[in-house]
Amino acid sequence: MGRAPCCDKANVKKGPWAPDEDAKLKAYIEKYGTGGNWIALPHKVGLKRCGKSCRLRWLNYLRPNLKHGGFTEEEDNIICSLYISIGSRWSIIAAQLPGRTDNDIKNYWNTRLKKKLLGRRKQSNAKGRIVVNSEANWPDKDPPQASELSNSALERLQLHMQFQYLPNPLSYFYNNPALWSKIHPLLQENMVQSLRFMPQHAVDLYTPEHGSRSPALASCQRAFQQPISEKIGNLDPQVELGTYSDPMYDNSRSLATVAISGISSCSVGPTPINYTSDMITSNIDQLSDTRYTAAELENMANSRIGGVMSKEELEFDYFKSSNGSDECFNRWSKDFHMRYPLNPLDGSAVQHKGIETSYEYNQP
DNA sequence: AATAACAACAACCGCCGACGT
DNA sequence: CACGTCGGCGGTTGTTGTTAT
DSSP: OOOOOSSOGGGSOOSSOOHHHHHHHHHHHHHHOOTTOTTTHHHHHTOOSOHHHHHHHIIIIISTTOOOSOOOHHHHHHHHHHHHHHOSOHHHHHHTSTTOOHHHHHHHIIIIIHHHHHOOOEEEOTTSOEEEOSTTOOTTSOOOOHHHHSOHHHHHHHHHHHHHTOOOTTSTTTTOGGGSOOOOHHHHHHHHHHHHHSOHHHHHTTSGGGTOOOHHHHHHHHHHTSOOOOOOTTOOTTOOEEEEOOTTSOTTTSOOEEEETTTEEOOOSOOOTTOOHHHHHHHHHHHHHOBOOHHHHHHHHHTOOTTEEOHHHHHHHHHHHOSSOHHHHHHHHHHHHHHSSOOTTTOOOOEEOOSSSOEEOOOO
16 A cells, blocks of 8 residues: 655645745744644645645755855865765765755765766767766767666775876865875874884875875874874764774785764775775775774674774763763873873884784783 | 756656655 | 664655846
8 A cells, every 4th residue: 555645746836945934934934833743734824835834945945054165175175075975865964064964965966076076077069068977968879777876885985096096287186285184193003113113114105206105094104294283172972983894905004994974985905906896896885884982892892802803992982982082092002002002112023913903002 | 159968956747655644 | 573653864756036148
């Protein structure tokens, strides 16, 4: 049995909203609220509109404190980072950008930001006109299947690689450092340690002289030169930590990577060239799928064995102490050095336990 | 100037999960 | 448990203004 329609399709108006309709809806909701029932609302207001249409109009256009257009580079950066991390979950992305709606961000991504970041591959059509090679433009053949093109994982893969492995001096992305990954203090330490673990030939791959400079790594290298001064005040203690152990990377030489929703999403390490695109794509999906709740992290911490510190446990410690104060961060930072093997103070050696990102840490 | 193509934005559609009966 | 209703969400289409030919 099919679902009953939410309204009488024959008797509702569709299409663009008229100014008087907007005024009626706005005035009513500001005075009486929505009453918790959008379906009944249009009758009360006196509008011949579907309740869902009213809801959409209010949320996307009439609601107070909405911003339209004029996305900043900071917002671009957040959208891009989150899209790589979690895909097209527009409502979650919108929640990180005050005054923006999911619809706005979705439109912005689809019409502008995606092209800006991924670039435009141009080709000529039959009339010799330059057109953008997008889903809407396939002059020489049938459009590809949706499964081939409308695939956010593919876009995320491209962005992911653009972020890290395929520097292109001519690209918009490469020439806008504001779009490069932000380095979170936790991640910064992580990356610095990774550089220390890396054999010299791997580090060399990321230096400009060798022509394979990852923007993320460059950012890290800059950070490496500076004291850790960035505060973590913006980190909501309830923020969901997305963690993943990344099989793409040589974990014997790099530490586990951490993606913190809305703050940073980055990783380092050489990528073996024999991985297929499917493997990489599924790996990126894993990034968004593998998430731990606080309870799960606590469980992991409780199952700690002896002197072995798992990355999950480390993250949970951080999770617990991340109330944004310098004191907490300093404590964590000290703890990090103590637990992680390469002690920057005395240069004591690491006892590496394998590729499961577990290490024996030095006793203080 | 006319037209086609494109870009940007607004709105709709249908699916899905939550919730109440 | 089954069913119906609703709100939320993401994909898609429709509309309008702009640009290129």
